[in-house]
Amino acid sequence: MGFLPSYRARVDLKLTAPHIETAIPGPKSKAIVAKEEQHIAPGLQGFAQSSGIAVERAAGSVIEDVDGNRFVDLIGGIGVNSLGHCHPAYREALHAQIDKATVGSFTSQVRADLISEVAEVAPKGVDRLQLYSSGAEAVESAFRLAKNATGKFEVAGFWGGFHGKTMGTLAVNGAGNQRSYGPTPPGHVLPYANCYRCPLKLTYPTCDIACADLARDQLSHQTTGSLAAVIVEPMQGTAGNVIPPPEFLQRVQAMAKEHGAIFIADEMITGFGRTGRWFASERSGVIPDLVTIGKGFGAGFPISGVLGKPEVVQAKPWANPSGSSSSYGGNPLAAAAALATIRTLKGENIFANVKRVGASMLAELRSWPDKLRWVGDVRGEGLFLGIELVQDRKSKEPLAKKICQEIFREGLSRGLLAMSYTHAIRLQPALTIEEDLALQGLALLRESIAAVALRHGAG
Numbered sequence: 119m120g121f122l123p124s125y126r127a128r129v130d131l132k133l134t135a136p137h138i139e140t141a142i143p144g145p146k147s148k149a150i151v152a153k154e155e156q157h158i159a160p161g162l163q164g165f166a167q168s169s170g171i172a173v174e175r176a177a178g179s180v181i182e183d184v185d186g187n188r189f190v191d192l193i194g195g196i197g198v199n200s201l202g203h204c205h206p207a208y209r210e211a212l213h214a215q216i217d218k219a220t221v222g223s224f225t226s227q228v229r230a231d232l233i234s235e236v237a238e239v240a241p242k243g244v245d246r247l248q249l250y251s252s253g254a255e256a257v258e259s260a261f262r263l264a265k266n267a268t269g270k271f272e273v274a275g276f277w278g279g280f281h282g283k284t285m286g287t288l289a290v291n292g293a294g295n296q297r298s299y300g301p302t303p304p305g306h307v308l309p310y311a312n313c314y315r316c317p318l319k320l321t322y323p324t325c326d327i328a329c330a331d332l333a334r335d336q337l338s339h340q341t342t343g344s345l346a347a348v349i350v351e352p353m354q355g356t357a358g359n360v361i362p363p364p365e366f367l368q369r370v371q372a373m374a375k376e377h378g379a380i381f382i383a384d385e386m387i388t389g390f391g392r393t394g395r396w397f398a399s400e401r402s403g404v405i406p407d408l409v410t411i412g413k414g415f416g417a418g419f420p421i422s423g424v425l426g427k428p429e430v431v432q433a434k435p436w437a438n439p440s441g442s443s444s445s446y447g448g449n450p451l452a453a454a455a456a457l458a459t460i461r462t463l464k465g466e467n468i469f470a471n472v473k474r475v476g477a478s479m480l481a482e483l484r485s486w487p488d489k490l491r492w493v494g495d496v497r498g499e500g501l502f503l504g505i506e507l508v509q510d511r512k513s514k515e516p517l518a519k520k521i522c523q524e525i526f527r528e529g530l531s532r533g534l535l536a537m538s539y540t541h542a543i544r545l546q547p548a549l550t551i552e553e554d555l556a557l558q559g560l561a562l563l564r565e566s567i568a569a570v571a572l573r574h575g576a577g
């Protein structure tokens with residue numbers, strides 16, 4: 119990868135990190151959090167809440183809190199922050215649009231440009247786009263469309279899968295957050311090719327992707343014969359940035375076809391360059407019927423969408439006037455944000471950075487099992503990287519949540535924001551992160567794990 123040019127993010131505000139001024143959280147953060155806590159409802163994103171920090175400003179992959187502490191950001195808004203905080207091109211595009219038009223669903227130049235530029239990079243022939251504002255909303259819409267297109271009603275997802283928190287998406291979530299919300303709409307949750315935690319305790323490639331056979335068998339035993347859609351993350355985010363063998367997706371597509379169901383790739387996290395390609399499903403050579411997009415697509419502005427094959431998106435009533443629309447879908451500001459994102463991804467050759475920095479982070483991670491007893495597995499594709507912390511490498515028993523939370527706090531005190539509060543650590547920094555900062559972030563994480571391990575007699 120050494121031949122690729124070194125990427126220097128275009129930032130007009132340069133913040134350096136780590137830089138620690140106070141205990142974390144500092145007094146100003148504490149005061150703001152206390153004010154908010156008087157009336158905010160519980161249930162905020164866990165890492166934001168447990169950090170206790172209030173953000174003052176951010177640039178590139180550095181976040182500064184109101185007490186002047188600066189953190190290396192390896193969370194990246196869980197895949198939302200594709201361009202880095204406050205990218206100049208993004209800010210310019212939004213500033214320009216805010217002075218022109220901000221509300222409404224009329225066609226605009228910016229939306230027309232966005233639709234055609236997304237179509238250019240979409241999987242071949244999956245080039246009709248409807249826009250929304252959240253990921254779950256896009257997934258729900260894809261399910262409605264699949265029902266209209268097939269006249270059927272069941273949906274299938276996978277163990278470890280996550281597609282949102284609305285009722286339809288809960289039916290196919292295998293991440294555990296469906297509990298306490300039953301009954302959900304008719305859905306099936308099938309084994310996924312998570313090789314580190316293989317459902318059949320086999321080893322790739324000699325397994326011949328037996329988990330896909332198991333999924334197929336389970337589905338055929340459970341379905342009422344009315345399967346409308348199979349939805350799959352080409353690589354699973356919430357499960358711990360899990361990367362299945364490429365053949366798995368091909369097998370899932372074949373299974374959907376067998377049932378006459380619509381094959382949906384949920385590329386909410388993996389789309390728009392996260393893995394070094396426009397879409398992670400390209401790695402398997404499959405063309406989905408529908409692709410759901412969001413998160414990094416808008417680089418911070420709430421915009422999501424359903425991409426579909428022309429023949430699928432004609433299904434009614436989804437395709438009727440107002441049948442698939444929403445109040446904010448295609449909002450002019452959202453369109454400007456997503457258009458600026460696509461153009462910057464292309465114009466600044468950011469995928470080269472994703473591949474180069476991702477490879478260098480993965481090479482560093484690969485040395486960790488020799489250095490850190492708790493590290494059971496490391497994996498990565500572009501800037502989509504995962505680490506499994508285990509109590510014991512043989513049993514693969516996950517490291518206790520309390521210890522992981524200690525690691526998270528240890529990282530904070532050293533100037534690091536990483537999703538290390540759970541045993542399946544997910545790293546997805548901004549696609550523009552510079553190599554030296556990314557490696558510095560990893561060094562902070564390694565030191566944090568080592569320090570906590572030492573305290574627990576596992577050094």
Ligand SMILES: Cc1ncc(COP(=O)(O)O)c(C=O)c1O
Binds near residue numbers: 253254282386
């Ligand atoms: C793969 C995937 N699909 C859908 C969603 C839901 O997106 P949102 O939180 O925008 O509703 C998420 C969120 O994490 C996700 O990871």
